Amino acid sequence: MRRTSARFKLASVAAIATAVATLGALTASSGSAAEVPQDTVSTLAVGSPTGFGAGTTGGAGGTTVTVTNASQFTEAVQRSGAVQVRVNGTISLSSMTKVSANTSILGVGTSGRITGSGLNVSGVSNVIIQNLTFSGSNDDAINIENSTRVWVDHNTLSSAYDGLVDIKRASDNITVSWNRVFSHDKTMLLGHDDGNASQDRGKLRVSYHHNWFDGTNQRNPRVRFGNPVHVYNNYYGGVTSYGVASTKEAGVLVEGNYFENTKDPFHLGEGSSPAGTLVARNNHFVNSGSGQAGGSVNGIPYGYSLDAASSVKSIVQSGAGAGKI
Structure with a gap:
């Protein structure tokens, strides 16, 4: 609910x-x-x-x-x-x-x-x-850094020149929830560069929940360094390149999401960035790939309620986006 x-x-x-x-x-x-x-x-x-x-x-x-x-x-x-x-x-x-x-x-x-x-x-x-x-x-829709x-x-x-919600440079303790994103390529970046370890290690902890990735292409999100990053109860509908990528020392828990018509729901590494770790559990797949997981992720330090993955599509479509509160 x-x-x-x-x-x-x-x-x-x-x-x-x-x-x-x-x-x-x-x-x-x-x-x-x-x-x-x-x-x-x-x-x-x-x-x-x-x-x-x-x-x-x-x-x-x-x-x-x-x-x-x-x-x-x-x-x-x-x-x-x-x-x-x-x-x-x-x-x-x-x-x-x-x-x-x-x-x-x-x-x-x-x-x-x-x-x-x-x-x-x-x-x-x-x-x-x-x-x-x-x-x-003409740039990002929302840029968050050092915050x-x-x-x-x-x-x-939708339709930004760069990212829709990009989070970087030691930002920490952030929640991205109940948003609808569409008509976009590089949607949500978490951690801007493989060489920024001194600033980003131990930071970039973000919860992404109940978002509707509506036909977006990639970076839903793409993660560096953050561990744990919690991606739960999101609806991925017709994502064209990939859903979640865990790279460069990241640890991502992908939990209770609904993937539909998404060939590559999640994977390790992306581009020139090496693989991070990713744990996937209790996800629901419809006409989608099974994803690539591996390694362990730090424990989630907060309590939360998880919707059944099979119900996430209807819950998110009815509740995500502006004008839905």
């Missing part, structure tokens, strides 16, 4: 209603973002992350800002202090936009869209990116 419970949904609806009522009482100058003062709204994010990103709170308890254009958006996501940024409309970015620590970026309904370029989560901690549609970035406690949840991502 889905991890977003009814109580979280109700709490979110109540919080949004409070924010809307408060926003209506404010007078904003033309072209300015409307704001709710600190502590008026505790959190607008729906649910909470499980896995390595548990405990990420983003801008909870901070100022809430509703933005409708790129200049408002850029100013809001680069503020210091806790801030919740509600995206209401299409934000057209010309270059990768830096995101500050203790920030939540949240789409309003199905209207929150980011196009043209993407978000750069670099050298910060405690960031939530939820319920947004990303398309047409910890990040939750990327319930987004729809």
Whole structure:
């Protein structure tokens, strides 16, 4: 069953209603973002992350800002202090936009869209990116580097120049959940270079769960150094090159996923990168290969509930992506 419970949904609806009522009482100058003062709204994010990103709170308890254009958006996501940024409309970015620590970026309904370029989560901690549609970035859709406690949840991502969600350079304690990705080649990279061991060993621990890899090509994800990396309860539908690759000292647990029309669900090594280790268990295969596993993986250090792999397709298709929370 889905991890977003009814109580979280109700709490979110109540919080949004409070924010809307408060926003209506404010007078904003033309072209300015409307704001709710600190502590008026505790959190607008729906649910909470499980896995390595548990405990990420983003801008909870901070100022809430509703933005409708790129200049408002850029100013809001680069503020210091806790801030919740509600995206209401299409934000057209010309270059990768830096995101500050203790920030939540949240789409309003199905209207929150980011196009043209993407978000750069670099050298910060405690960031939530939820319920947004990303398309047409001239770089990555979301780049995460030198950062910890990040939750990327319930987004729809496609057609970036480079990666959709790339995580690198000693980033750690991250959850990527309930996203739909499509129309893309190099989807999710974890660890950017075989020569970055001094920075990446002991880091790059990421949980990928309940994501819909919808006809993507490769890197779903491609992993270096992270051990353990937990890939569970995802739906791979028509993935054309490969699903998961474990390379260069990585240890990946591939668990309870649904692979359909995917000839190469997972394997060891990729390109010039040597093999990592990979443990596969309780996966479901429909018109797909059996995958290549080998070696051992560090234990998963958190508790979690696993959906039956045979049910994952219907669960993920009904729940993944923007507008599904």
